[in-house]
Amino acid sequence: MSTFNISRRRFLEGSVAAGAAMTTGGLFAPAIAQGTTEIVHWSWLQASDGEVWTKAIAAFNQAHKDKGVQIRMELVPEEQYRTKILAATASGSAPDFGWGTAGKDAALAKDGVTVPLDDLAKAAGLDLADFSESSLKAAKYPKYGPELQMVPMDLMSLQPLLNVDHAVAAGLDPNAPPTDEASLIEWATKLTQRQGDQITRSGILMTGTGLQPAVTWGIVAEQMGFRRASDDLKTAAVNPEAGKAAMQWVIDLFDKHKVSDRNVTDRYKAFGAGEGSIFWTGPWTLAGYKEQGLNFKPFLFPKIGKEQVTYFEMGGLQLYRQKDESRHAATMAAVKWLSDNSFLWTTEGRGASPRKSILDKPDYKTAGLSWDLRGPFVEGMKFATVGEVPVPAGPDFTIYTNTGYLARALEGVWVGQKSIDDAMAEITQQWQQDLDDA
Numbered sequence: 001m002s003t004f005n006i007s008r009r010r011f012l013e014g015s016v017a018a019g020a021a022m023t024t025g026g027l028f029a030p031a032i033a034q035g036t037t038e039i040v041h042w043s044w045l046q047a048s049d050g051e052v053w054t055k056a057i058a059a060f061n062q063a064h065k066d067k068g069v070q071i072r073m074e075l076v077p078e079e080q081y082r083t084k085i086l087a088a089t090a091s092g093s094a095p096d097f098g099w100g101t102a103g104k105d106a107a108l109a110k111d112g113v114t115v116p117l118d119d120l121a122k123a124a125g126l127d128l129a130d131f132s133e134s135s136l137k138a139a140k141y142p143k144y145g146p147e148l149q150m151v152p153m154d155l156m157s158l159q160p161l162l163n164v165d166h167a168v169a170a171g172l173d174p175n176a177p178p179t180d181e182a183s184l185i186e187w188a189t190k191l192t193q194r195q196g197d198q199i200t201r202s203g204i205l206m207t208g209t210g211l212q213p214a215v216t217w218g219i220v221a222e223q224m225g226f227r228r229a230s231d232d233l234k235t236a237a238v239n240p241e242a243g244k245a246a247m248q249w250v251i252d253l254f255d256k257h258k259v260s261d262r263n264v265t266d267r268y269k270a271f272g273a274g275e276g277s278i279f280w281t282g283p284w285t286l287a288g289y290k291e292q293g294l295n296f297k298p299f300l301f302p303k304i305g306k307e308q309v310t311y312f313e314m315g316g317l318q319l320y321r322q323k324d325e326s327r328h329a330a331t332m333a334a335v336k337w338l339s340d341n342s343f344l345w346t347t348e349g350r351g352a353s354p355r356k357s358i359l360d361k362p363d364y365k366t367a368g369l370s371w372d373l374r375g376p377f378v379e380g381m382k383f384a385t386v387g388e389v390p391v392p393a394g395p396d397f398t399i400y401t402n403t404g405y406l407a408r409a410l411e412g413v414w415v416g417q418k419s420i421d422d423a424m425a426e427i428t429q430q431w432q433q434d435l436d437d438a
Helices: 048-063 078-090 106-110 118-124 133-138 164-169 181-191 211-223 240-255 267-272 283-292 327-340 345-349 371-383 405-414 420-437
Strands: 037-043 069-075 097-101 151-157 159-163 193-195 198-204 227-229 236-238 276-281 296-298 310-319 384-386
Touching: 037 048, 037 078, 037 327, 048 069, 048 283, 048 327, 048 345, 069 327, 078 097, 097 327, 118 327, 133 151, 133 310, 151 283, 151 327, 151 345, 151 371, 151 384, 159 164, 159 371, 164 181, 181 198, 181 276, 211 240, 211 276, 211 310, 211 384, 211 405, 227 420, 236 240, 236 420, 240 405, 240 420, 267 276, 267 283, 283 371, 296 371, 310 327, 310 371, 371 384, 405 420
Parallel strands: 037 069, 037 097, 198 276, 310 384
Antiparallel strands: 097 310, 151 310, 159 276, 159 296, 193 198, 227 236
């Protein structure tokens, strides 16, 4: 199966010991004593991060076994999650809370599927002042009200991984990785291996279509000055010439510099098998590659354009509309506990913590995965700004997409069947319509 039909949440799933939620047919359900409040939680986490999240839910249940409340966690496939949430809410049987991605759920907020959280958070005693300003901003949809729509749980970015063995063999210093476009291409050229005209090892690991060229384009385009939408969300495709230049930059990886191979389909597997030397990805891959025994090292995304930026993603917990609104208070109390106790989640699970108090803990850098693996993903958050466009059609704008609108619109460019000008015109028209309809 090709990578762009596989969720990243399932990355190396076969090599990761399944948690309790996986071994009970997708259900983590402690025995519920009579008179105990059961809070229903839906989750789509299924790989190594799913294992850590299962531990977090189990820790809550253990801590509350004599306090009259327990969480029942149900696994829902990520690709089915939104459809099932909408159906469950419409029928009055929605879970109490679940996972969301900041910026992608504006339609849920607009339609009242998610619940505004400011008053609930205050009543539960959640210290919002302890959260980073950027995480609170990302948790809101200003067009549909000023309230929080999720409690931030993790902050993620894309950063490059380097195969250390490849670098050493090529005479490169893995402790001094590339920092700009010139050094990146120089490294990629030295790392690429060929047999005749055939690339046998990509200096920069790409796929011919799908997610990897789309997200690469999105990052490089914003570095060059392109913006998918204006700050007021009224104008689409600001500075289109920069967007076109970024498309050409991606094409040049294949056709000019010849450091990437269009024949790669499964990017995760290819990097793990040594078929690529530099691969930008997220922190969700670290535990799997470490367990595999791969000798790799992350570094900060190079400055290719005028500004050093990279992809931003924030995961958070959101509450859903209930017939019995009194359930929200108990649910918010549970979410507060999970946030307050998210040290494990942001040291072994994924991403950086949005909580200042957790980042300031003396053992934050020594707990969980080693800092040489986690560090660049935490430190790189300072320039991770290429997030989601917070409108109902936000999925059309996302650059981290397997088979979504943007991946489809750009596919013809990567395979030489659509001109760069035509692609930009098409994308601009669709995005402008999405903004006008917001």
